[in-house]
Amino acid sequence: MRTAPWRAPWKALRTALLACLAVAVLSQDAHAYLHFTTTVRGEARVLKWQRAPVRWFAGDRAAAGVSASDFQAAMARAFATWEAVPGASVAFQFGGVTGAQPFDEDGISVLGFQDHPEMERVLGATGFLIDTLTGEIVESDIFFNSAFLWSTAAQGDATRFDLESVAVHEIGHFIGLGHSAIGETEMRPEGGRRVLGSAAVMFPIALGRGITRDRELQPDDIAGVSDLYPEPGFRAGTGVAGGRVTRNGSGIVGAHVVAFNPATGALIAGFTLNNDGEFQIAGLAPGAYVIRVEPLDDADVDSFFSRPAAIDVGFLVTFHNRLFVAPAGGAGERVTVAVRPK
Amino acid sequence: MKAVRRGGGAAVRGWGVGIVLLVAVPATAQTPVLPVARFEIDAGGGWLGGARLGARDADLRAAAPAPFRLFSVDSRFEAAPTLHVKAGVAFSRRLGVEAGITLSHPELRASVSNDAEAAPPITIAERIDQYSVDASVIVMIGELAIGRRTVPFVAAGLGYLRQLHEGRTVVEEGRVFQAGGGIKHWLMARDQGFISGAGLRVDARLYLVSGGIAFEDRPRPHGAVSGSVFLTF
Numbered sequence: 001m002r003t004a005p006w007r008a009p010w011k012a013l014r015t016a017l018l019a020c021l022a023v024a025v026l027s028q029d030a031h032a033y034l035h036f037t038t039t040v041r042g043e044a045r046v047l048k049w050q051r052a053p054v055r056w057f058a059g060d061r062a063a064a065g066v067s068a069s070d071f072q073a074a075m076a077r078a079f080a081t082w083e084a085v086p087g088a089s090v091a092f093q094f095g096g097v098t099g100a101q102p103f104d105e106d107g108i109s110v111l112g113f114q115d116h117p118e119m120e121r122v123l124g125a126t127g128f129l130i131d132t133l134t135g136e137i138v139e140s141d142i143f144f145n146s147a148f149l150w151s152t153a154a155q156g157d158a159t160r161f162d163l164e165s166v167a168v169h170e171i172g173h174f175i176g177l178g179h180s181a182i183g184e185t186e187m188r189p190e191g192g193r194r195v196l197g198s199a200a201v202m203f204p205i206a207l208g209r210g211i212t213r214d215r216e217l218q219p220d221d222i223a224g225v226s227d228l229y230p231e232p233g234f235r236a237g238t239g240v241a242g243g244r245v246t247r248n249g250s251g252i253v254g255a256h257v258v259a260f261n262p263a264t265g266a267l268i269a270g271f272t273l274n275n276d277g278e279f280q281i282a283g284l285a286p287g288a289y290v291i292r293v294e295p296l297d298d299a300d301v302d303s304f305f306s307r308p309a310a311i312d313v314g315f316l317v318t319f320h321n322r323l324f325v326a327p328a329g330g331a332g333e334r335v336t337v338a339v340r341p342k
Numbered sequence: 343m344k345a346v347r348r349g350g351g352a353a354v355r356g357w358g359v360g361i362v363l364l365v366a367v368p369a370t371a372q373t374p375v376l377p378v379a380r381f382e383i384d385a386g387g388g389w390l391g392g393a394r395l396g397a398r399d400a401d402l403r404a405a406a407p408a409p410f411r412l413f414s415v416d417s418r419f420e421a422a423p424t425l426h427v428k429a430g431v432a433f434s435r436r437l438g439v440e441a442g443i444t445l446s447h448p449e450l451r452a453s454v455s456n457d458a459e460a461a462p463p464i465t466i467a468e469r470i471d472q473y474s475v476d477a478s479v480i481v482m483i484g485e486l487a488i489g490r491r492t493v494p495f496v497a498a499g500l501g502y503l504r505q506l507h508e509g510r511t512v513v514e515e516g517r518v519f520q521a522g523g524g525i526k527h528w529l530m531a532r533d534q535g536f537i538s539g540a541g542l543r544v545d546a547r548l549y550l551v552s553g554g555i556a557f558e559d560r561p562r563p564h565g566a567v568s569g570s571v572f573l574t575f
Contacts, residue, residue: 041360184458197402197410208405260400262415262557267400286512290415290454317461323468327511
C-alpha cells in the first residue's frame with residue numbers, strides 16, 4: 001500500500017487488503033528489507049511467485065487524464081523496471097486488457113483503477129491470493145485509486161501523482177516485498193506526515209505530486225528483489241550483515257538497521273525480526289559499511305508489521321562502534337549494537 | 343572489490359621529465375670513491391603518513407532538488423609503521439632500478455556526524471592489511487655527495503597496491519605512484535668478496551594512491567619516511 005504524503009496513513013483499508021496485511025507477519029529468519037511471509041505449522045514461509053513469467057492483465061478503466069492505453073504503458077514500464085535488476089531473476093508477461101477488477105478472486109492478476117473516494121489517504125494497494133502451504137503467490141492484484149489525479153507525463157505533472165512511480169512501488173508488493181523504512185518524515189500540523197527524504201521506492205509514503213524519482217529503484221529495493229529472486233551468482237557476489245540489536249542485554253524487535261557504504265553511497269536496510277533482536281541484511285556489495293540502528297518512527301508501525309504492539313521504538317539512534325566489512329559470498333563478522341532507551 | 347584503476351599516466355609522465363632533468367645535471371662536484379656494485383638488497387622500516395579518504399553523506403532522495411542528509415561520514419587512513427624489503431640492480435654508478443614490497447597495517451577511521459536524528463558523533467574504525475609491490479628508478483647524485491661515503495639519490499616509480507579489510511575477507515586493489523629521494527651512507531665498502539658494501543639508507547617519498555579503499559574517485563597523497571640497512575654484491 002502506498003499512502004499520500006500529506007495525510008496520516010489510512011488505517012481502515014484492512015478489510016480490502018486482508019490478504020496483504022495478513023501475511024506481513026513477523027518472521028524468524030527473513031532476510032533484509034521486509035519480505036512478506038506466512039506461517040505454516042509454526043514455520044515462516046516467504047511469499048513469492050514460483051513460476052515465471054508472471055502474467056498480468058490491465059484493467060480497462062481509465063481515469064481523469066489517463067487513458068487505458070496510457071495506463072497499460074505505464075504499468076509495462078514499471079514491470080520492466082523490476083525485470084531490469086541485474087541480480088534478480090523475475091519476469092513478467094502482459095496478458096491483455098480485461099474487464100475483470102482488482103481484488104476479484106478470479107485466478108488472474110489484474111492492475112487497474114478503482115474509484116475509492118472513501119480511501120482518502122490511499123493511492124494504491126496490492127492484495128494477494130496465496131497457497132498457504134507453500135507460500136506461493138497464485139494471484140496478486142493492484143488497484144490505483146482514481147479518486148486522486150494521476151499523470152503519465154514523462155516529466156511528471158506538479159498537480160498529479162505520477163502513476164508509474166506508484167506502480168513501481170505496488171509491483172514491489174506484487175512480487176512479495178514489504179515496506180522499506182529508509183526514510184525520514186516529519187509530522188504535519190494538520191495531521192499526517194511529510195516525507196523529508198527516502199532511499200527506497202518501497203518506503204510507504206509517496207514523495208508527493210509531480211515527483212517522478214520513484215520510477216528508479218534504489219539499492220535497498222534492488223537488494224530486496226535480488227534476495228527474493230536471486231540470479232545465479234548473486235549470493236556469491238554479495239555479502240550479508242548479521243547480528244543483534246540489544247538494550248540492557250536483551251534483544252529488541254523491530255529495530256531498523258541501516259548499512260551505509262561510504263564508497264558508493266548505497267543505503268540498504270533490514271529489521272530485527274525476533275525476540276533475540278537478530279537481523280540480517282543481504283545483498284551488500286563487498287566493502288566497508290557504517291551500521292546505524294534507529295527506531296521505526298518515520299511511518300506508522302503497522303505499515304511494516306502486522307503485530308505493531310511487539311515493535312520497540314523506545315530507543316535512541318545508535319551507530320555500531322566498528323566499521324562492518326561485508327565479504328563476497330558470505331556473512332561478515334556478527335554485529336551487536338547496544339542501544340540506549342529514549 | 344574494486345578493479346585496478348587507470349589514469350595515472352599523467353603523473354608518471356611528469357616524473358619521467360623530472361628524472362631526465364636530474365640525470366642531466368652536470369657532474370661538477372666531488373665524486374665519491376665507492377665500488378660499482380651490481381646488486382643490492384635492502385630491508386627496513388618506516389612510517390606511512392595518514393591520508394584523507396574522502397567524505398560522503400548518506401543522502402535520501404527528497405521532493406526538493408537537494409537530497410536530505412541522514413548523516414555524514416568523513417574517512418581517513420591513519421599513519422602507520424611500515425616494513426619493507428627491496429632488491430636492486432645498478433646499471434652504472436649513477437643509475438639503477440629496484441623493486442620491493444612494503445607492508446603496513448593502518449587503521450581506517452570513519453567519523454560519523456550530522457545525524458538527522460541527533461545521534462552523537464562517533465568515530466569508528468577497522469584495521470587494514472596493506473601490501474604494495476613497486477618498482478623504482480634510482481638516480482644517485484654523486485655530485486652532491488657528502489664526503490666519500492654518503493650519497494643522495496632521487497627515485498620514482500609505480501606499483502600495485504593490495505588492501506585487505508579486517509577479517510581478510512575483502513580485497514581491494516589499486517595503483518601506487520611514488521617519487522622522492524634520500525641518502526645512502528656506506529658503512530663498509532670493498533673491492534673484494536661476495537659482499538662489496540653495506541650501509542644505511544633513509545628515504546622520504548610521496549605516494550599517490552589510486553584505487554584501493556577509496557571513498558572519493560581521485561588519487562590520494564601519503565607521505566612516507568623509512569630507514570633501512572643495505573648490502574651490495
